[in-house]
Amino acid sequence: MGQSGRSRHQKRARAQAQLRNLEAYAAQPHSFVFTRGRAGRSVQQLSLDVRRVMEPLTATRLQVRKKNTLKDCVAVAGPLGVTHFLVLSKTDCSVYLKLMRLPGGPTLTFQINKYTLIRDVVSSLRRHRMHEQQFNHPPLLVLNNFGPQGMHVKLMATMFQNLFPSINVHTVNLNTIKRCLLINYNPDSQELDFRHYSIKVVPVGASRGMKKLLQEKFPNMSRLQDISELLAAGAGLSESEAEPDGEHNTTELPQAVAGRGNMQAQQSAIRLTEIGPRMTLQLIKIQEGVGNGNVLFHSFVHKTEEELQAILAAKEEKLRLKAQRQNQQAENVQRKQELREAHKKKSLAGIKRARAKADGDSDAEDPGAPEAVGAGQPEDDEDDAEYFRQAVGEEPEEDLFPTAAKQKRQGRPLGKKQRGKEQRPGNKGRGQGGRAQRVKTKLRPRATTQNLGPTSRRGA
Secondary structure: OOOOOOOHHHHHHHHHHHHHHHHHHHHOOOEEEEEEOOOOHHHHHHHHHHHHHHOOOEOOOOOOOOOOOHHHHHHHHHHHOOOEEEEEEEOOOOEEEEEEEOOOOOEEEEEEEEEEOHHHHHHHOOOOOOOHHHHHOOOEEEEEOOOOOOHHHHHHHHHHHHOOOOOOOOOOOHHHOOEEEEEEEEOOOOEEEEEEEEEEEEEOOOOHHHHHHHOOOOOOOOOOOOHHHHHHHOOOOOHHHOOOOOOOOEEEOOOOOOOOOOOOOOEEEEEEEEOOOEEEEEEEEEEOOOOOOOEEEEOOOOOOHHHHHHHHHHHHHHHHHHHHHHHHHHHHHHHHHHHHHHHHHHHHHHHHHHHHHHHHHHHHOOOOOHHHOOOOOHHHHHHHHHHHHHHHOOOOOOOOOHHHHHHHHHOOOOOHHHHHHHHOOOOOOOOHHHHHHHHHHHHOOOOOHHHHHHHHHHHO
């Protein structure tokens, strides 16, 4: 049998590479995107679109039931390595987005003033560029106008940066960057513009005819006499096929990029096509913890120092009472456990005593013991001895009826059956034949013909 295609060193190197990839993937941030409450169809679809933006580092097929609480999601997120929650909800006033950092927070609450779904954005475009290969890698995050506006703005920027893995500009592979997520902050209105784009790289410096030749679909040249007409004038091409490129989107590529004509150290244009979703966000508040901590910042409610101290004191009192209740419950549980153990020991001791007493009684009344042979039927032995006396006219030997002989030595009175038989008239003649016959059967080896002659004739 021949050897396998890979050697031992190749298999070891492949296993080590897979292990490194798994470790690198586990170190990247992961997210859950879901809705809470009665969100409606539009908000449900918006959550699926946001989940599409966060791919591939998100749970694509996540299903959250109505009975699942936020604590259930947090408990599941720990073993899976999830670091962020994006929770959408809807009220009578507006739609809200909560961005949570696990496991210790903080929680940012945004109000969604406007939003547009992916299907609406794509339907409005003349040509859209969106395919599955674009979602094999996370998008490139671009933050704009997040300057020194305040601590809440810096915290927002940090939270958005931690949503996606960091990029090393010196070692990054440009072929893995197929999408771009732009978040623009407007200081005047304090709103955030959320935009999602598809990235396309095309070479510049070539005529429209040359660009047409570089495309996958070859142009129609049936009306041309020579290919030079296509390269020179670009005949048969519409003006809409040539998008204007300038200094705003032209750059020199540091490495070759997938696509015809995108060579290293050559000028290429970066073109963005919006693929949705589109949202306009406004920060409402920032909280400690995962949705239930102290309010660090609020856009509409401003409290004085005294109010903050009162709120803090009330929260500390609530935590103290909770700890006291927990300690009392623990003491009650411990006390009940001790009582249960004591009752168990007492029950086991009583069971052992009952078993020992039962064993002692059974040993004293064991019918197999030599001194208690026939103890279960003492009155029958006495009756047999009495019939023997009446039938034979002699005292029976002790080994025939040991119980009767023992009672006679001890001076025990006759039993109830014997007293009743002596007092009952006519009892002497009834059934004597059968009794004598049984005694005769028992005594046949020892009795003589002379002694048993009258008895046998009388019994017959």
